[in-house]
Amino acid sequence: MADKPVVLAEKRLLDVMLRELPAWLGHRGFRPLRAIRRGYDLYLNKYIYVKKGGIGGITMAVAAYVAVSYVFCYEHIKEHDMQRKYH
Structure with a gap:
């Protein structure tokens, strides 16, 4: 049995084909705060x-x-290291 087709925007990055990558990036909005929160x-x-x-x-x-x-x-x-005198 074949898997059910998945909407491109719902695919994970590892499941996206190289030819689909530009369209996938267009569908996914990059939100830096969300990415930082997810990493945390x-x-x-x-x-x-x-x-x-x-x-x-x-x-x-x-x-x-x-x-x-x-x-x-x-x-x-x-700056402090450059101003220090070495004897």
Whole structure:
């Protein structure tokens, strides 16, 4: 038995043929906030809301915080490093 035909807009990205990709992208509206929220929910479900959790999810969040903080403070750190005298 063949599968029932699915509307193009309801297909997942992995189920879309290459020739259908432009039409599929046109039907799907890209909403950045929805994408961020979905990624955050996936992270919570995979690493935080588990029966036997470890320290991996929290460590990943702290590492991301450190990396983002460094990126935002890079210019300030670079400026202070250039003004420092080495003897």
